[in-house]
Amino acid sequence: MVTPKKPHVAIFAFPFGGHAAPLLSLSRQLATNAADASFSFFCTPKSNGFLSSIATASGPLPNLKFYDVSDGLLGNLPEEVELFMKATPGNFANALEGVVKEMGEVTCLLTDSFLWFAGHMAEERDVPWVTFWVSGARSLAAHFYTELFRKKIGTGPDVLATRHEEPLDFVPGFFVLRVGDLPEGVVFGDLDSFFPRLLHRMGEESARATAVVLKTFDGLDSTILTDLRSKFRSCLAVGPLNLISPLLSEDSHACLTWLDRFAHNPASIAYVGFGTVMRLTPAQVAALAEGLESSGVPFIWSLKAREGLPAGFLEQTAGRGLVVPWAPQSMVLGHVAVGVHVTHGGWNSVMESIAGTVPMICYPTLADQKLNTRLVSHAWRIGVEVDGGVLTRDGVVRSIELVLRKDEGRVMRERACKLRELGKESVENGSSVENFTKLLGILVPGG
Template sequence: MVSGGQQQEEAHVAVLAFPFGTHAAPLHALARGLAAAAPLVWFSFFNSAKSNASLLQGGDAPPNLKFYDVSDGLTAGFAVNPRNPEEEIELFMQVTPGNFRDGIEKAVRSASGASISCVVSDAFLWFAGDLAREMGAGVPWVPLWTGGIRSLSAHIYTDALRTIVGVGEEGGAVMATKADTELGFLPGMSGTRVRDLPEGIVFGNLSSVFARLLHRMGQELPLATAVVLNTFDVLDPAINDDLRAKFKACHLVGPLNLLLPPPQHPELDSDPSGCLRWLDKLPRGAVAYVSFGTVMSPPPGELAELAEGLESCGAPFLWSLKEKLRARLPAGFLERTQARGLVVAWAPQPLVLAHPATGAFMTHCGWNSVMESLAGGVPMVCRPFLGDQRLNARTVASLWRVGVEFEAGKMTRDGVVGALGAVLGSEEGRKMRERACALGEAAREAVQQGGSSAEALQAVVKVICGSGDA
């Protein structure tokens, strides 16, 4: 357990979550860790009811961490419009920051009138800095960036990128003429290209709610008391140094899945589908694990190509696939591959990636998944879809060299066979695993007592307790 030194009994920290995708989980982990380290401080966690329910399934929070539901802006019976996947975010942003103000007022009353002494938030919620200032002079704002730091750097440099690269109508012209332009003019970004950037920076809909939110975030983060990053020192040292120069203070506390692992609940079965028992029967490094996270899924055509590739490659595979998507698999696929394949609705991913039988991870390259794969020393086969996933995939395959990407960015039968063959059965694949294992070992050293990430978390505790400099 870390210690924050002298703590103020009346300290009260507001924690503001972004309730979409996998954003809330890392912030929840950070809040749990801070609350455990500062038991005399009140922590109030504000999130949508739906997201809070997901975080709290079967778990106990520290006694000084309380959860509050805030309005998500949705009406009763709301259904997601598949043609406008950002609609939920748009509706949520329409009721912010008023929903958080309402929640904070309730939390202050519940905490015996203890006013807010610090605001911790998801970095997306740039207005949290304004809320902190409203709470009083000197109230710190501490945002957590949950994604990869290359994408954070891109958001910080959005105006420079738009000036240097330029933008076309809806950004489309940029992709046609400058997609392969390298970003070496930005610190630490050599080897990445314009095409790898998240949408909304120089291509895509630059005026969407999400693009404008991230642009404003990049302008506001340098004003924060301290910025917390879910990474560790050795991954991207040049970008780490640049961000430290941009921010008042910058604390690298990752990987959060190692530093602050989820609580264990002995009464719950952590492996209801029997994935780990199935892996126990297979040779070391032989299995391809396939999962594209809880939000994304491949287009129907690619899903079928992926299935055909898994059937043709000959390697044992574990595939985490939602039940509703199984109808899109080729006829007879499950029956033909049941001797060496296991398809489940959910898998305990960190445990699967830590299992010695897992030799490759086919992933969308969400940052949490990348961190978990490195922690397990497992090379990746990358099929990114949106946001920072392309930058993460480029970093994994071309810069860290612990994985491969698909040609033209899409899965085909032959592409799946070739990618898995390269990772599981080649000399270069063996070297990928060695490099991944080395990064995993560095990650474990960072989170041990005295390690860089553990020390960084102590620094964050001191900020939120008001007992130290940022």
């Protein structure tokens, strides 16, 4: 065994959805602030290929290196997630052993919270385990308090229908949330399926971590963070990460250049993006397209599969509409011309919208999206759920009209601006700076 000459942090990333990029962002910030430490970033070859290109665009760091782990013979979502998890922890353990021979023994494990098994690996190596939760504090609390929710609310096929509107005010920070806003698998849905079991175990194991790191900031989530700090050994909110360590993306479809044409008319463009996992049905694509066309507003739409677009839609919206397979979302949302984000309500998108002071129109379908949407619309009041809760032409038109052309939308933007300023303050000289310093002290003692 090689004797370590300097701190060596092994980072285990979860390669699906919006998980790996935020962990890379945090890792880059850590590597920048601890130049004498080594950071080994482990993920699947496909994910690493994408992430390393982003890292190169953002500026290479000599002490941050990428290493591949087996992907478990991936198939199609959601089966590929289950196959990947079945390959753990062996795939990470095998890859780590090879790196240890090259770099020296690890001194700390920093992992995505989904990879709860890393806590046992850290114990075996007698090193700290730091877990990184990529979503909001309340969604983590939903899984930490699963047993409490099941005891108070019950479970079964009728829970969602009969108790949807009941408040969750018996948990700190949940005062605006309802039973129906909880992620599926907590008290309703198939509680014994793969994801609910994974998230339940993750919530339980998080309490064993040396520290739990969250991608939020105290000014946004103070009540629930105070509660979690009484439950975890250390709970560190270090966001908004996109304000302290933004990842630069190649604008391969010239979205920013297209937006520059509308810079003279601030907050006039609708940006439509539903993340990396969610796929709209052809009927939903058609309804959204019809709503965008009928609204008359200029728009950018990040859309991988164009099945469902009405005949003639692209031609009829040419000049005021840009449909691309991928857009550099955080940079688009930071453009002065963008005035509303039509989104699924994922946490990455919520935080990027706040950073860009862009109100949201949310169409949530899974995971924490309904919970986030309720916070956006009722707690922070910086957006709305799509009118009627379903994607229809008229509902899209009414929602866009509200946010872009009425006083309510102007007030939403003002609130988003205030939240951004709170976030900016937290990462410049506030709580997130203090928490990041504590995190760095755990990962790189004396660094």
